[in-house]
Amino acid sequence: METFSYIEPLNINTNLVCKFCKKPLSDPIILVCGHLICCTCIPNELWIESGYTATCPECGKDYKKEDTTINIPICITEDLNGLKVKCNRCLEGVVINRVDFYEHIELYCKTPCELGCGAILTKNEIKSHLDVCSNFIVECPALDIYCKWKGPRKDLEEHIQKCNTEGVRPAIEALRESVQNLKEENQLLVKNLEKSNDILLCMVKFFFNPNDFNPLEGKDYNLIENINVKENETEKILEL
Numbered sequence: 001m002e003t004f005s006y007i008e009p010l011n012i013n014t015n016l017v018c019k020f021c022k023k024p025l026s027d028p029i030i031l032v033c034g035h036l037i038c039c040t041c042i043p044n045e046l047w048i049e050s051g052y053t054a055t056c057p058e059c060g061k062d063y064k065k066e067d068t069t070i071n072i073p074i075c076i077t078e079d080l081n082g083l084k085v086k087c088n089r090c091l092e093g094v095v096i097n098r099v100d101f102y103e104h105i106e107l108y109c110k111t112p113c114e115l116g117c118g119a120i121l122t123k124n125e126i127k128s129h130l131d132v133c134s135n136f137i138v139e140c141p142a143l144d145i146y147c148k149w150k151g152p153r154k155d156l157e158e159h160i161q162k163c164n165t166e167g168v169r170p171a172i173e174a175l176r177e178s179v180q181n182l183k184e185e186n187q188l189l190v191k192n193l194e195k196s197n198d199i200l201l202c203m204v205k206f207f208f209n210p211n212d213f214n215p216l217e218g219k220d221y222n223l224i225e226n227i228n229v230k231e232n233e234t235e236k237i238l239e240l
């Protein structure tokens with residue numbers, strides 16, 4: 001909850017003060033007796049339990065939910081809106097009308113950056129400020145090649161000057177590339193091995209049961225193709 005303090009609280013008209021919490025009224029409600037209290041100072045049961053009876057803290061008169069109204073006389077609303085408050089968040093403690101406090105917090109209230117860089121910012125500015133805040137923790141651009149350095153942005157430049165990792169980047173990238181090539185080669189070999197196994201199986205079947213073997217059906221058809229491909233590959237290799 002955002003906070004403010006009233007200016008000269010002792011001089012505030014008693015008609016504007018809640019009979020329950022003794023503070024200037026906020027979202028006031030008028031009771032059947034005519035006394036005003038804050039919406040939040042009314043017992044919760046009054047809103048929840050039908051027929052619940054509460055007592056006016058000022059005159060002791062009982063009231064029910066239907067005895068209350070939020071139709072506050074305009075002069076009271078205006079006086080409440082015009083109460084002067086001082087923002088407790090701002091460094092400079094801006095003094096404004098109470099009615100403008102919410103807008104002040106959203107748009108104009110300026111507080112120091114929580115990371116202690118010294119910048120003074122509105123709520124809207126805080127997000128984009130992190131992209132430039134000198135105290136925001138950043139990582140070394142060479143993180144992808146294992147520099148583990150982390151620190152406030154203001155120290156990054158100095159770190160980069162002496163970061164050794166950047167110097168070995170070409171070597172690491174070359175290694176990465178050859179690992180990738182090996183992986184691809186390995187996949188190809190596994191595939192070829194599977195093909196060869198299929199072909200072998202097919203040949204075994206044919207050897208034991210040549211009459212049942214139909215190379216034009218289903219998988220076996222592919223196997224015959226595979227045999228042809230294999231033969232071609234083998235011939236090529238032999239030519240080399």
Ligand SMILES: [Zn+2]
Nearest residue numbers: 018021038041
């Ligand atoms: Zn109250």
Ligand SMILES: [Zn+2]
Nearest residue numbers: 033035056059
């Ligand atoms: Zn009363």
Ligand SMILES: [Zn+2]
Nearest residue numbers: 087089090109
């Ligand atoms: Zn403020």
Ligand SMILES: [Zn+2]
Nearest residue numbers: 113115117133
């Ligand atoms: Zn900052």
Ligand SMILES: [Zn+2]
Nearest residue numbers: 140147149163
């Ligand atoms: Zn580094």
